[in-house]
Amino acid sequence: xTESISPRSIRYASRLQGESLTVGYDAAPILNDVxxxxxxxxxxxxxxxxxxxxxxxxxxLARILTPTEGQVLLDGQNIHRSKTRxxxxxxxxxxxxxxxxxxLTVRELVAQGRFPHQSLLRQxxxxxxxxxxxxxxxxxxxxxxxxxxxxxxxxxRQRCWIAMVLAQQTDLVLLDEPTTFLDLKVQVxxxxxxxxxxxxxxxTLVVVLxxxxxxxxxxxxxxxxxxxxxxxxxxxxxxxxxxxxxxxxDLDAHVIRDPHSKRLICVxxxxxxxxxxxxxxxxxx
Ligand SMILES: Nc1ncnc2c1ncn2[C@@H]1O[C@H](COP(=O)(O)OP(=O)(O)OP(=O)(O)O)[C@@H](O)[C@H]1O
Ligand SMILES: [Mg+2]
Numbered sequence: 354x355t356e357s358i359s360p361r362s363i364r365y366a367s368r369l370q371g372e373s374l375t376v377g378y379d380a381a382p383i384l385n386d387v388x389x390x391x392x393x394x395x396x397x398x399x400x401x402x403x404x405x406x407x408x409x410x411x412x413x414l415a416r417i418l419t420p421t422e423g424q425v426l427l428d429g430q431n432i433h434r435s436k437t438r439x440x441x442x443x444x445x446x447x448x449x450x451x452x453x454x455x456x457l458t459v460r461e462l463v464a465q466g467r468f469p470h471q472s473l474l475r476q477x478x479x480x481x482x483x484x485x486x487x488x489x490x491x492x493x494x495x496x497x498x499x500x501x502x503x504x505x506x507x508x509x510r511q512r513c514w515i516a517m518v519l520a521q522q523t524d525l526v527l528l529d530e531p532t533t534f535l536d537l538k539v540q541v542x543x544x545x546x547x548x549x550x551x552x553x554x555x556x557t558l559v560v561v562l563x564x565x566x567x568x569x570x571x572x573x574x575x576x577x578x579x580x581x582x583x584x585x586x587x588x589x590x591x592x593x594x595x596x597x598x599x600x601x602x603d604l605d606a607h608v609i610r611d612p613h614s615k616r617l618i619c620v621x622x623x624x625x626x627x628x629x630x631x632x633x634x635x636x637x638x
């Protein structure tokens with residue numbers, strides 16, 4: 354079995370930290386004694402096989418799951434002892450496979466991202482309106498703002514949820530497989546946006562992705578999970594290697610540098626050889 358690693362010894366600014374987390378559902382724990390310090394102002398990308406615990410980790414960090422051991426600290430406070438609204442002003446979560454209530458329009462869904470900013474004394478304001486419109490524009494859903502979410506395509510729906518999280522305007526944003534259903538151009542646009550939010554606006558992103566080449570291209574820190582443990586943690590140039598893809602995913606792949614973008618990409622070696630193009634002539638009798 355591969356040894357798990359701990360970022361406990363690594364020192365950097367981190368507002369959101371999981372300390373010695375043991376988390377699960379009803380039966381045996383899924384994560385055992387996991388440490389996870391989210392680097393501030395960066396894009397951190399989690400990858401790992403199905404069932405490796407990525408969503409479980411994200412849910413624990415976002416206060417959806419309570420650890421049986423250890424704690425999650427947000428700005429030094431135990432997140433599970435903090436008020437929902439206070440946490441939601443700082444941290445937004447896009448869960449995996451969310452479902453919108455029937456008939457809810459895109460605008461209504463995105464407006465739900467403003468809930469932490471409302472109170473009895475502070476009703477809907479022009480600031481909320483602006484945040485919703487900006488988020489819809491960025492996620493490119495403004496064109497169907499008044500349509501019901503459940504009547505949209507998979508990719509359009511996914512963009513509505515992304516808009517909702519963006520409208521929340523939190524410093525910390527956790528996204529569980531945000532690229533599901535998106536066409537490649539929209540996936541790339543989304544990743545560029547996330548990098549911009551981190552590097553230009555100081556926001557902190559934690560993103561679960563299955564697209565390994567996107568993960569290697571856009572992560573500041575790439576985290577690899579397997580069987581509920583963090584096996585690798587670091588810059589893609591250090592951890593995105595054939596050996597690690599084998600150890601984490603049991604995937605046979607070459608990792609090469611794309612000569613144009615200079616980015617690392619993996620090419621599975623079990624992929625079939627490209628088919629030779631054969632000219633087929635038509636014989637005329
Ligand atoms: N609600 C639940 N109740 C019980 N077990 C669960 C629940 N959700 C997940 N699990 C189990 O916890 C383990 C980790 O699941 P998790 O959803 O964290 O994996 P993941 O890495 O996000 O996988 P995927 O890539 O498929 O989304 C799996 O064995 C899964 O079956
Ligand atoms: Mg998951």
